[in-house]
Amino acid sequence: MSTRDALLEVTARLFADHGWRGTTxxxxxxxxxxxxxxxxxxxxxxxxxxxxxxRVQSAAAMPDVLPAEPGDLRSELTAWGMAHHAxxxxxxxxxxxxxxxxxxxxxxxxxACEGAxxxxxxxxxxxxxxxxxxxxxPEGSLEAATVMLMNAIFLDAITxxxxxGCAPVPAEDAVAGFVxxxxxxxxxxxxx
Amino acid sequence: MSTRDALLEVTARLFADHGWRGTTxxxxxxxxxxxxxxxxxxxxxxxxxxxxxxRVQSAAAMPDVLPAEPGDLRSELTAWGMAHHAxxxxxxxxxxxxxxxxxxxxxxxxxACEGAxxxxxxxxxxxxxxxxxxxxxPEGSLEAATVMLMNAIFLDAITxxxxxGCAPVPAEDAVAGFVxxxxxxxxxxxxx
DNA sequence: CACGATTGCAAGTACCTGCTTGCATGATCC
DNA sequence: GGATCATGCAAGCAGGTACTTGCAATCGTG
Numbered sequence: 001m002s003t004r005d006a007l008l009e010v011t012a013r014l015f016a017d018h019g020w021r022g023t024t025x026x027x028x029x030x031x032x033x034x035x036x037x038x039x040x041x042x043x044x045x046x047x048x049x050x051x052x053x054x055r056v057q058s059a060a061a062m063p064d065v066l067p068a069e070p071g072d073l074r075s076e077l078t079a080w081g082m083a084h085h086a087x088x089x090x091x092x093x094x095x096x097x098x099x100x101x102x103x104x105x106x107x108x109x110x111x112a113c114e115g116a117x118x119x120x121x122x123x124x125x126x127x128x129x130x131x132x133x134x135x136x137x138p139e140g141s142l143e144a145a146t147v148m149l150m151n152a153i154f155l156d157a158i159t160x161x162x163x164x165g166c167a168p169v170p171a172e173d174a175v176a177g178f179v180x181x182x183x184x185x186x187x188x189x190x191x192x
Numbered sequence: 193m194s195t196r197d198a199l200l201e202v203t204a205r206l207f208a209d210h211g212w213r214g215t216t217x218x219x220x221x222x223x224x225x226x227x228x229x230x231x232x233x234x235x236x237x238x239x240x241x242x243x244x245x246x247r248v249q250s251a252a253a254m255p256d257v258l259p260a261e262p263g264d265l266r267s268e269l270t271a272w273g274m275a276h277h278a279x280x281x282x283x284x285x286x287x288x289x290x291x292x293x294x295x296x297x298x299x300x301x302x303x304a305c306e307g308a309x310x311x312x313x314x315x316x317x318x319x320x321x322x323x324x325x326x327x328x329x330p331e332g333s334l335e336a337a338t339v340m341l342m343n344a345i346f347l348d349a350i351t352x353x354x355x356x357g358c359a360p361v362p363a364e365d366a367v368a369g370f371v372x373x374x375x376x377x378x379x380x381x382x383x384x
Numbered sequence: 385c386a387c388g389a390t391t392g393c394a395a396g397t398a399c400c401t402g403c404t405t406g407c408a409t410g411a412t413c414c
Numbered sequence: 415g416g417a418t419c420a421t422g423c424a425a426g427c428a429g430g431t432a433c434t435t436g437c438a439a440t441c442g443t444g
Contacts, residue, residue, distance in 0.1 A: 017296070019213065025402060037405095042420095046403090096292045096295070099291065100289045104209070109355065140372070141369055144369030149340075151343055151348060152340040152347075163305045169339075177339075180336070184331070184376070185373040195391085216430080216431065226391085229433090
């Protein structure tokens with residue numbers, strides 16, 4: 001791996017754990033097994049390295065997509081929710097830090113969450129198709145249901161280790177519960 | 193206001209905006225209109241001041257409670273959701289910072305979110321009473337519904353200004369939508 | 385009035401911060 | 415084999431960090 005890639009990788013990890021200020025160029029160099037001067041020769045400044053590191057990290061996360069044609073809603077939504085939850089849980093430190101750091105570095109708002117919109121759109125598309133096929137009842141906002149389900153999964157994934165008392169249920173059960181309620185709200189049982 | 197209280201107040205604000213490292217004793221003293229030495233004479237150390245400041249700030253937030261006896265579920269839940277959303281939105285900077293800072297200061301995990309559990313319990317109590325009175329259908333987990341609703345409201349409240357693209361709906365509509373889906377999921381319409 | 389507590393002020397300590405400079409070393413390429 | 419390039423190393427800069435010390439001024443209370 002090139003020096004550049006090594007620096008980007010350790011910087012992302014340090015940033016997730018220690019924030020912008022806590023990620024010092026000395027620590028980055030030491031963690032990458034590289035002289036501190038190399039950091040500045042490669043990226044020019046600490047800020048440039050951090051921005052690039054977060055950008056690369058975010059771009060590498062692939063979105064979770066639902067099947068093109070809805071079949072068994074419960075199993076498909078549950079599998080999708082679990083995968084989404086797992087992906088968010090892996091990146092929870094980075095996400096939490098970005099949320100806080102947004103106060104002082106608003107420029108990383110767009111870069112950090114560009115994937116969410118496409119996932120929301122895909123879920124709405126999926127539920128819309130399901131309704132068209134009669135797998136869902138005619139009532140209940142699909143947009144609100146998508147946002148509510150994704151919000152619930154997102155928050156559980158990034159706060160699970162912080163406040164265990166507030167989420168005593170295992171992650172799988174939590175996701176399954178959210179999916180069950182979403183399907184009930186959209187009249188999945190009634191139509192089937 | 194005493195010097196001590198002034199320090200606690202500005203420290204909480206600075207912490208919410210700049211994090212633990214970014215909240216320097218110089219800034220605290222300057223913002224409070226006090227000499228820096230007074231900070232150390234009053235609290236001993238920066239860490240002690242920050243912990244006390246966050247503790248006081250969290251303890252001051254009163255929980256939102258639902259009516260003792262459920263009447264009109266939709267209006268009561270919506271009013272409660274709006275109030276809860278507004279309260280979280282006010283404290284969003286502090287909450288986001290605490291979530292990120294938990295990595296380096298795990299000790300503030302319990303102190304920062306002690307209020308959530310009682311609110312969850314109150315909501316479950318309310319929905320249970322509603323079901324007992326036949327205002328809700330017999331199916332659907334009340335615990336999961338409570339957590340899902342609160343998660344959705346919580347995340348919307350603390351990320352609304354960060355990722356406006358992900359939540360283009362006004363807060364009132366978002367909360368109303370979440371409440372509507374929750375009631376649908378628990379069979380409020382059916383039973384009524 | 386005197387005493388004690390609170391605070392301000394100036395200075396200083398030891399360490400960390402981002403960043404720079406000058407020079408040596410090794411590999412790579414023509 | 416010589417030139418170029420990436421990198422390491424040692425040192426240093428100016429400024430910030432938490433925190434301390436000593437001393438003077440203020441103020442309420444006895």
